[in-house]
Amino acid sequence: MTRDNATSALLHPEGVAVTSPQRVSMAERFLVVHSGKVLDGIHTSFNRRLCRPFARVLSHTSAGPNAVTWGGVVISILSAVAFAQGSYWWPVLGAVLFYVAGLFDETDGMFARLQRLLQLASGEPLE
Secondary structure (H helix, E strand, C coil): CCCCHHHHHHCCCCCCCCCCCHHHHHHHHHHHHHCCCCCCCCHHHHHHHHHHHHHHHCCCCCCCCHHHHHHHHHHHHHHHHHHHHHHHHHHHHHHHHHHHHHHHHHHHHHHHHHCCCCCCCCCCCCC
């Protein structure tokens, strides 16, 4: 696959036809790049760019989107514990953990779209 073919596929918002094994990678990339919304702000767009590589890597593992969601929940709880400590550096750590938990939330959605698990029974109740 050449760079021009990949760029051409990314510019077409209707999708990528998977007609050969080589086009699978192009379709995966298309899904990740087009996982945002038109009205996303700068913060969300930045976060999506950070999460894209992780969603692509996770899509080739046996982990599921719900595992990523629960990982974010655990990090959120650790963030709350850090905020409750009181000295200067603990809330700083809590803020960083809170941001990372948000990245987990962003990643699980991209990952679910890559895994095609958007059914109500699999992941939406956790969302």
